[in-house]
Amino acid sequence: MESMEVDLPVELQVAGGEQPGVNAAEQFVISDSGSSTEIDEDEDDGDIEGRVLSRLLPTWAFSQRVATVTSSASQGAPLRRRLRQGLRVHYPSQTAASFRGFPDFLLRVPAANVDATESGSATDISESENEAVGDEGNMSAAAAADSAASADPVQPAVVSVQQEEPQHINPTDAPSASVSDTINTATENVQSSLSASQKSNGEETEGDICTICFEAWTTAGEHRLSALRCGHLFGYTCIQRWLKSQRPNAKCPQCNKKAKHSDIVLLYAPKLRALDNTEQESLKRFLEQEQCLRRKAELEMAQCKLKLQVITSQYGQAQKELQELKALMAQSGKSSTPCSSTSSSLLSGLSQRADGLKSANYNFSKAVLVSQAGGCRVMSYCEPLSCLLASQPSAHATLLPGYGVKKVSMMNMKANEYVPIHSKQIRGLSFNRQNDSLLLSAALDNTIKLTSLLTNTVVQTYNAGKPVWSCCWCLDNTNYIYAGLNNGSVYVYDTRDTSTHVKELEPLRPRCPVASLCYIPRSTSSSFPCGGLIAGTLDSGTFWEQENEAAYKPHILPLENGCIDIQVETESRHCLVTYRPGRSKPMQRCVLMALSRTPLNDSHDLPECSCSPVQTFNAGSSCKLLTKNAVFRCPDGERTLVCAGEEATNCTLVWDASSGFLLQKLPADLPVLDISPFSVNGEHFLASLTEKMLKLYRWQ
Numbered sequence: 001m002e003s004m005e006v007d008l009p010v011e012l013q014v015a016g017g018e019q020p021g022v023n024a025a026e027q028f029v030i031s032d033s034g035s036s037t038e039i040d041e042d043e044d045d046g047d048i049e050g051r052v053l054s055r056l057l058p059t060w061a062f063s064q065r066v067a068t069v070t071s072s073a074s075q076g077a078p079l080r081r082r083l084r085q086g087l088r089v090h091y092p093s094q095t096a097a098s099f100r101g102f103p104d105f106l107l108r109v110p111a112a113n114v115d116a117t118e119s120g121s122a123t124d125i126s127e128s129e130n131e132a133v134g135d136e137g138n139m140s141a142a143a144a145a146d147s148a149a150s151a152d153p154v155q156p157a158v159v160s161v162q163q164e165e166p167q168h169i170n171p172t173d174a175p176s177a178s179v180s181d182t183i184n185t186a187t188e189n190v191q192s193s194l195s196a197s198q199k200s201n202g203e204e205t206e207g208d209i210c211t212i213c214f215e216a217w218t219t220a221g222e223h224r225l226s227a228l229r230c231g232h233l234f235g236y237t238c239i240q241r242w243l244k245s246q247r248p249n250a251k252c253p254q255c256n257k258k259a260k261h262s263d264i265v266l267l268y269a270p271k272l273r274a275l276d277n278t279e280q281e282s283l284k285r286f287l288e289q290e291q292c293l294r295r296k297a298e299l300e301m302a303q304c305k306l307k308l309q310v311i312t313s314q315y316g317q318a319q320k321e322l323q324e325l326k327a328l329m330a331q332s333g334k335s336s337t338p339c340s341s342t343s344s345s346l347l348s349g350l351s352q353r354a355d356g357l358k359s360a361n362y363n364f365s366k367a368v369l370v371s372q373a374g375g376c377r378v379m380s381y382c383e384p385l386s387c388l389l390a391s392q393p394s395a396h397a398t399l400l401p402g403y404g405v406k407k408v409s410m411m412n413m414k415a416n417e418y419v420p421i422h423s424k425q426i427r428g429l430s431f432n433r434q435n436d437s438l439l440l441s442a443a444l445d446n447t448i449k450l451t452s453l454l455t456n457t458v459v460q461t462y463n464a465g466k467p468v469w470s471c472c473w474c475l476d477n478t479n480y481i482y483a484g485l486n487n488g489s490v491y492v493y494d495t496r497d498t499s500t501h502v503k504e505l506e507p508l509r510p511r512c513p514v515a516s517l518c519y520i521p522r523s524t525s526s527s528f529p530c531g532g533l534i535a536g537t538l539d540s541g542t543f544w545e546q547e548n549e550a551a552y553k554p555h556i557l558p559l560e561n562g563c564i565d566i567q568v569e570t571e572s573r574h575c576l577v578t579y580r581p582g583r584s585k586p587m588q589r590c591v592l593m594a595l596s597r598t599p600l601n602d603s604h605d606l607p608e609c610s611c612s613p614v615q616t617f618n619a620g621s622s623c624k625l626l627t628k629n630a631v632f633r634c635p636d637g638e639r640t641l642v643c644a645g646e647e648a649t650n651c652t653l654v655w656d657a658s659s660g661f662l663l664q665k666l667p668a669d670l671p672v673l674d675i676s677p678f679s680v681n682g683e684h685f686l687a688s689l690t691e692k693m694l695k696l697y698r699w700q
Contacts, residue, residue, distance in 0.1 A: 210223070210233075210234050210235040210238050211232075211234065211253060211254060212234055212235065212238035212239065212242055212253060213235060213238050215235065217233070217234070217235045218235075219268075219269070222235075222236060222237045223235040223236060223237050223238070224236050224266060224267075225266070225267045225269060226239060226264050226265060226266050226267060227264075227265050227267055228252050228257075228259050228263050228264065228265075229257075229259065229263040229265075230252050230254075230255050230257045230259070232252055232253075232254045232255060233267070234253070236264065236266065239253075239264060240261065240264065243259060243260065243261055243264075244261070295612055298594070298596060298612045299612050299613065299614065302594040302612060302614045303614055303615075305594075306614060306615075306640075306657060306658035306659075307658060309638070309639060309640075309658055310638075310639060310656075310658040310659060312638075313636075313638030313639060316638070317638075360635075360636065360699065360700060361654075361663065361664055361699070361700070362654065362664060362666060362686050362697035362698065362699055362700075363697060363698055363699075363700050364666070364695070364696075364697055365413070365685070365696040365697055365698040366413045366695075366696045367693050367694070367695045367696070368408050368413060368414065368415055368693065368694040368695075368696070369415070369692065369693060369694075370390045370392055370406050370408070370415060370689075370692060370693065370694050371392040371393065371395070371406070371691070371692055372395070372692065373393070373395070373692075374691040374692050375392055375393040375403075375425075375691060376390050376391060376392045376673065376689055376690065376691050376692065376694075377391045377392075377425060377426060377427065377673060377674070378390075378391050378426065378427065378428060378429050378628065378673070378674050378689075379391065379429065379674050379676055379687065379689045379694070380429040380430060380431055380439070380676065381431075381676055381678040381687075382431060382437060382439070382453060383431070383435060383678075384435045384436075384437050385407075385437055385453055386409065386410045386411060386680055387407045387408055387409045387410060387416070387453075388407075388408040388410065388676070388678070388687055388694065389405040389406070389407060389408075389429060389439065389453075390405060390406050390408065390689055390694055391403060391404070391405055391406075391425075391426035391429060391441075392404070392405070392406050392418075393425075394418070394420060395418065400420055401423070402420055402421075402422055402423045402424075403420075403421065403422045403423070403424060403425055403426050403443065404418055404419045404420040404421045404422070404426075405418070405419050405421065405426070405429070405439070405441070405451075406418050406419075407419065407453075408694060410678075410680045410685070413696060417456070419451065419453070419456045421441055421443075421449055421451055421458060422441065422443035422445050422447065422449065423443070423445045424443050424444040424445035425443060425444050426441055426442070426443045427442050427443060427444060427468065427469050427470060428440075428441065428442035428468070428469070428470040428471040428472075428484075428517070429441055429471075430471055430472045430473055431473070432473040432475075432478045433473075433475060433478065434478055437452060437453040437454050438450050438451070438452060438453075438459070439451045439452075439453055440471050440472070440473060440481055441471070442468040442469065442470055442471035442483055442484070443468060444467040444468070444469075445467075446463055446464050446465055446466055446467055446468065447461055447462060447463050447464065447468065448461075448462050448464065448468055448471050448481070448483045448493070449461050449462070450495070460495070460498060462483070462491075462493050462498075462500075462501070464483055464485060464491055464501070466485045466486055466487055466489075467485065467486045467513075468483050468484065468485060468486075469484050469485065469486055469513045469514050469515055470483075470484035470514050470515060470516050470517040471483050471484065471517060472517040472518060472519050472533075473519065474519055474533075474546075475519050475520075475521040475531075475570075476519075476521050476522055476531050476546070477549065478495075479494055479495050479496055480492060480493065480494055480495070480549075481493045481495065482517055482519070482533055483501075483517075484513070484514025484515075484516075484517045484535060485513070485514060486513040486514075487507075487511045487513075488506075488507030488509075488510075488511035488512050488513070488514060488537055489504055489505060489506055489507060489511075489514075490504070490505040490514060490517070490533065490535050490544070491503075491504055491505075492504070492505065492552075502550075503550065503552070505533075505535070505544055505552055505554070507537070507542070508542060508554055508556060509537075509539070509540050509542075509556070510539065512537040512538040512539050512540075513537065513538060514535050514536070514537055515536055515537060515538055515563075515564055515565060515626060516534075516535075516536040516565050516566045516567070516628070517533065517534070517535055517536075518533070518534045518536075518566060518567060518568040518575070519531075519532070519533050519534075519568075520532060520533075520534065520568055520570060520573070520595070521570060523570075523573070525573055527573060527594070527595070527596050527597065528573040528595040528596055528597055528609070529597070530545050530546075530597060530609065531545075531546055532544050532545040532546045532552070532609075533546070533552070534557075534566055534568060534575065536559075536563055536565065536566035536577070537563070538562070538563060538564065539561045539562070539563065540556065540557070540559055540561075540563065541556075541557040541559040541563060541566055541577070542554050542555065542556055542557060543555040543557055543595075543609050545609060553606070555608060555609040555610065557610065557611050558610060558611065559577060560579055561582075562579045562580045562581075562582055563577055563578070563579055564578050564579070564580050564623070564626050564627070565577075565578040565626070565627065565628050565629055566578075567628070567629055567630055567631050568631070569631045569632060569633070569640060571633060572633075572640055573594065573595045574592055574593065574594055574595065574614070574631060574640065574657070575592075575593050575595060575611060575631070576590055576591070576592055576593075576629055576630070576631040576642060577590070577591045577593060578590050578591075578619075578627070578629050578644065579591065580623040581621055581622070581623055586621055587618045587619070587620065587621055588618070588619040588620050588621065588622070588623040588644075588646075588647075589616055589617070589618060589619070590616070590617040590618075590619055590629055590642060590644045591613050591615070591616050591617075592613070592614045592615040592616075592617070592631065592642060592657055593611040593612060593613050593614060594611060594612055594614050595609065595610075595611050596609070596610060596611065596612065597609045597610075598610070614657075615642075615655075615657060615658075615660045616660075617642055617644065617653070617655050617660065619644040619645070619646050619653060620646040620647055620648040620649065621648060622647040622648045623647060624647065624671075625647065625671060625673060627644075627645050627647075627671070627672065627673050627674070628673065628674045628675065629642070629643060629644040629645070629675055630642075630643045630644075630675040630676065630677060631643075631657070632677045635679075635684035635699045639656060639657065639658055640656075640657035640658065641654055641655065641656065641657060641663075642654070642655045642656075642657050643655075643675045643677075643686065644675070645668075645671060645672025645673070645675065645688070646672075647671040649665075649667075650667065650668045650669060650670055650671055650672070650690075651665050651666060651667050651668060651672070652664075652665070652666040652667075652668060652672050652675060652686075652688045653665055653666075654666065654686075666686075666688065666695075666697055668688055668690055668693070668695055669690065669693060670690035670691055670692065670693065671690065671691075672688045672689070672690060673689050673690060673691065674688070674689040675687070675688050675689075676689075683698060683699070684698070684699035685697065685698055685699070686699070
């Protein structure tokens with residue numbers, strides 16, 4: 001190990017004169033080791049030693065361990081010192097010009113887990129051959145320092161020991177009592193702080209140790225973090241030895257569940273921490289309970305609303321009857337002669353009128369043959385032309401192949417003419433509110449078309465690139481039309497842009513054909529004021545809320561699998577969902593649902609739209625075709641009617657939506673595929689379409 005020589009530029013003076021045998025510039029040999037600093041002096045006086053320290057200490061930052069300063073009793077003997085690592089001189093500046101007092105020592109207690117041989121620090125007190133053995137006080141101070149240094153495996157604690165400037169330092173004497181006491185006090189403080197930190201660290205690292213050996217697990221090596229199938233964590237070597245020693249009935253050390261060597265799984269986690277989410281899970285369960293109660297309350301509210309409508313209508317009828325009776329009694333009271341026959345006739349007429357109002361229903365009017373070969377699918381009513389349009393294949397396939405619509409005039413209830421439109425089967429027909437006689441049609445030939453019924457010509461064609469299953473108009477802005485594709489997407493077209501679609505509404509769930517499209521216009525309804533598009537696929541339903549002309553927000557409706565049709569009644573904001581029979585429910589069901597929008601719980605949250613069932617109607621056990629049903633206001637304006645076809649009996653069933661009672665059963669010769677209510681010149685009709693025939697029923 002190399003040494004370094006330091007020349008002192010100033011002569012060393014002793015009290016009373018110069019020390020013989022000492023050069024003007026004394027050389028100090030200081031070892032370059034990181035463990036100790038050796039100072040050889042030839043001075044034999046305490047004052048010389050003090051002055052040497054006074055010049056050396058301010059210019060040299062000691063980072064060595066404190067050792068007791070011992071000197072030879074005889075003068076002229078060389079003095080050799082070893083300073084222990086851990087004492088460090090602290091100065092406000094490293095360039096102090098003069099020494100004005102005893103230095104401030106910082107006692108650094110190293111960690112016990114640090115090997116002294118690796119750090120290069122000296123742990124033993126060694127003295128030269130010429131050096132005398134120190135006093136017992138010095139040795140006790142050194143032992144206290146050593147015991148404090150190896151107290152506990154934590155970070156080094158720093159204790160500052162400051163002494164006042166001594167008047168005189170005698171190297172032959174033991175260190176002052178104040179310094180020894182201060183060191184002992186500091187040692188006790190260090191030990192107490194170490195024990196406290198050990199307790200806190202033990203509490204903090206309680207979940208970071210192996211429960212078998214109580215040592216911290218590692219991220220690599222033999223004692224790396226591993227787990228059993230039950231989920232408890234151990235060191236790999238510990239749990240391996242444990243299971244081996246417990247054969248053949250090895251169990252987990254913590255939960256006593258059966259375990260084997262193949263159940264050990266190594267975890268690649270540099271830092272494992274478990275988050276306590278007990279409160280969060282309890283809040284989730286509470287939220288689910290509240291949502292369930294809220295849905296029940298909404299269902300009860302919707303049922304009460306329908307019952308209120310029925311009661312209101314009955315009350316109105318009773319009021320009319322009461323007024324007529326009062327008028328009849330007034331007329332009978334004015335007559336001077338008794339007119340019992342007249343009174344009885346008026347009363348009988350009034351009762352017949354009341355019975356007629358109560359027994360009004362749909363009566364068969366006429367049957368119209370649409371297609372002799374069959375193939376009819378959907379229909380729609382054109383109010384400006386007062387005609388029904390039913391889709392059918394061309395009657396002359398060789399001369400005019402494809403599919404079109406047959407016009408059935410409501411003036412004479414006869415089929416008039418055939419209008420060719422598509423090359424494949426038509427799946428949807430729709431009219432707008434402008435009464436411009438523009439028919440929107442969707443077909444499996446990948447196109448939707450606009451046809452003018454005034455000229456019987458196609459005026460616009462949009463190629464979707466995929467088979468189109470449904471279509472409808474936007475009732476808030478008639479410039480937009482919608483097409484439901486077989487992959488679950490909905491294309492939005494602008495009639496002013498004839499090139500391509502302007503937006504695609506992609507499905508949120510597995511791709512199924514969009515069997516039905518219905519648009520709900522905006523309204524002042526408090527329960528459901530927003531407008532948008534309801535897209536019903538074969539397994540789900542989505543309400544696309546139209547926020548503006550270009551933005552649509554999706555809301556998934558809570559529908560079951562097997563949905564084949566969705567129809568909407570815009571005034572009451574109800575929708576009719578038809579389900580095909582399944583294993584759990586073998587009947588075809590028509591479920592009337594009330595649309596609702598949840599209120600704002602937070603200003604930052606957006607409202608959510610949903611629907612809840614109100615009434616359920618059974619429509620037979622057979623459903624082989626994708627039929628379309630209807631929900632609409634009764635012609636008397638007092639209630640809502642639900643109509644659906646029953647394949648088993650080839651009938652059209654009519655229910656009262658509020659009470660759920662079956663009102664009528666209208667017979668047909670074939671299964672009913674589509675139902676459409678309409679009115680002509682103040683008279684109300686109901687049309688049902690089969691593959692060949694169109695049957696008309698009048699409200700009387």
